[in-house]
Amino acid sequence: MTTFDPRAVHTYPAQQFGTPRDPRLASQGFPGQQFPGPVPPPPSKPRRPLVGKIVAGVVAAGLVLGGAGTWIALSGSPAEAAVQSTSFAGANPTTNPFGTDAPQVAAVAATGPQSGDTKGLYAATTPPSCDTADFLAQLQADPAKLAAFGAVFGHDAADVPGFISTLSPVVLRAATSVTDHPYADGAFTGQPAVLAAGTAVLVDDHGAPTVKCFNGNPLTAGPEAPGAVTVTPTTTEIVSFQFTSVDNSRVVVVAPPKADPEALKKAADEAAKKATQSRADADAARKDADAARLNADLLTADAKNAGTASAAADGKLSAANDAVAKAQIALTNAKNATPPFPTWYLNSLQFDLDRAHFAQGTAKADADAARAKLLAADQKVADANKAADEAEQKAKDLAAQAQKDADAAAKAQQAAGEKDKGKGEEATKVDHNPTTTGQTGQKTTTQVTKNCQTVVTDTAAPATCALPTGSADSATKDTTPATDSKTETSAKDTGSATKDSGSTTSTSKTDSKEGAEK
Incomplete structure (x- = not known):
């Protein structure tokens, strides 16, 4: 008989199961059986990151198609800013477009920090x-959005409304x-x-x-980015902008509009209405709070009475419990007495005990009812x-809001009053020029320069036209004296002037210097 010794080492013929494995796979398990093990990948050339391919693809698409709404990421920019092409609204626009971009603008190769009053920047x-x-109409249609927009600034x-009326519509001439x-x-x-250059902004x-005019998004100062301008606001209000026409054929000097x-006045009226409504809401809330407190x-008084009734019911129940105990003792003693009491006497004591039990049950029911009433x-x-x-908290909150709205109404009324006073003073000046303004209640002073200098970075500009020294275009010096015609005109008239050869038909005011030159 053959015995099996577990200590002996036995060998078995090699065998394989299924498809033979790659000889490079490590052999595992018992001899002849192979399981897939970790195999190092063969050496290969470094692959370009997928992200790089995607970005490159997007860039290529933007360059080839040139379609509206394309954007790319500046991977070299520390702020990772997105480049927005003209006519780009984005995923969450504030409003519908209320302006038109001008991708055909004569762009200028300006970069780095630029002051907000730089000549030819816009x-x-x-x-x-x-x-x-x-x-403004789109913002006012959503009061919450209107308030949030104001909070940004x-x-x-x-x-x-007054803030928006002071903004000037322009077109960027450089990536900003x-x-x-x-x-x-x-x-x-x-x-x-x-x-991108050509984007219309306020x-x-x-x-x-x-503000970006294609989507209404608020804009504030941005970080420095390669190949882009960062605008530094001036420390004081600008007396006059020195813009160019879109084709850079002339310089247009425009005074920023004043608050309409x-x-x-309309904003003050709206603020006054809001303050009145807020005060009414606060008063109504206070009345509701007083009524709630009185209730x-x-x-509380009813609960106090219920507590008194419950205590009285508990007292009656306690007395009924004592009466039952006394009746029970009297009956027990009578039954155990020697000589025994007569039957009629024992029956009388039993009747007293039964009556005490009944009174006890009634008192308990009354006490339970009184407790339930007290809990309720x-x-x-x-x-x-x-x-x-x-x-009361609501009344306090509404009272605080009413006070805030009242303060805002007073501030708006004061601003409207001051502007109305200024409007009377300005009317005297406007009498010298019958030209009307492009926007209600606003007056802009426009000066059109007939001869300007050539922008060295813009080969498409006329060879005899350039911006003054100190502009965003690194312009050459002007050797031809410019003849300035100062006029009071509207934004619409301004545009007409830019199309003209440089002269205007409105009444002109010539200073002493120009007279001397003539």
Whole structure:
């Protein structure tokens, strides 16, 4: 008989199961059986990252198609700003487009920090590139968005109409780094972006891009980005901008518009209405809070009475319990007495005990009912106090809001009053020039320079035309004296002047210097 010794070493013929494995695979398990093990990959050339391919593809698509809405990421930019082409709205635009971009603008190769009053940094169009009235109307259709927009620039909602009326529509002549603010989930969130040359924006009276006209997004200062301009607002209000025409054929000097008195008056009226409504809401809330507190006090009194009744019921129950105990003792003693009491006497004691039990049951039912009533009364008091507390807090909040709205209304009224006063003073000046303004209640001073100098970075510009020294274009010096014609004209008239050869038909005011030259 053959025995099996587990200590002996046995060998078995090699065998394989299934398809033979790659000889490079490590042999595992018992001899002849192979399992796939880790195999190092064969050496290969370094692959280009997929992200790089995607970015390159997007860049190529943007360059080949040149379609509206394309954007690329500046991988070399520390801020990772997105380059937005002209006519690009983005995923979360604030409003519908209220302006038209001008991709055909004579771009200038300016980079780095530029002051907001740099000559030739922006171009003016005819008609104006942006409609501020349309923009304001879209914002006012959504009060929450209007208030959030004002907050981006530190203004109350009531101040937004006047603020928007001071903005000037222009077209960027250079790629410009900004902080874009798309509107999503009821709030504006800042993100770096580079706007392409030709983008229509509104600039404030310090020369800073403030709103993108194709989507209404607020704009604030952006980080430095390669190949882009970063605009530094001036420390004081700009007296006059020196724009160029879109084709850079002439320089147009425009005074930034002042706050529209009509818009300020309308804003003051709206603020006054809001303040009145807020005060009415606060007064109504205070009345509701007083009523809620009175109700809580009345229920507290009811609960106190219920507590007194419950205590009395408990007292009666205690007395009934004592009576039952005494009757039970009397009956027990009578039954155990020697000699025994007569039967009629024992029956009388039993009757007294039964009557005590009945009174005990009644007292217990009354005590239970009184306790239940007390608990219900206490719950009502708790609910009433909670409602009163909430009503009083609401009244306080509405009172605070009413005060805030009243302050805003007073501020708006003051601004409207000051502008109305200034409007009367300005009317005297306008009498010298019958030309009307392009926007209601606004007056812009425009000076058209007939002969300008050539922009060295723009070969498409006329050879005899360039920006003055100190402009964004690194211009050459002008050897031909420029003849200035100062006129009071509108944005619409300004555009007409830019198409003209440089002369205007409106009344001119010639200074002493020009007279001397003549």
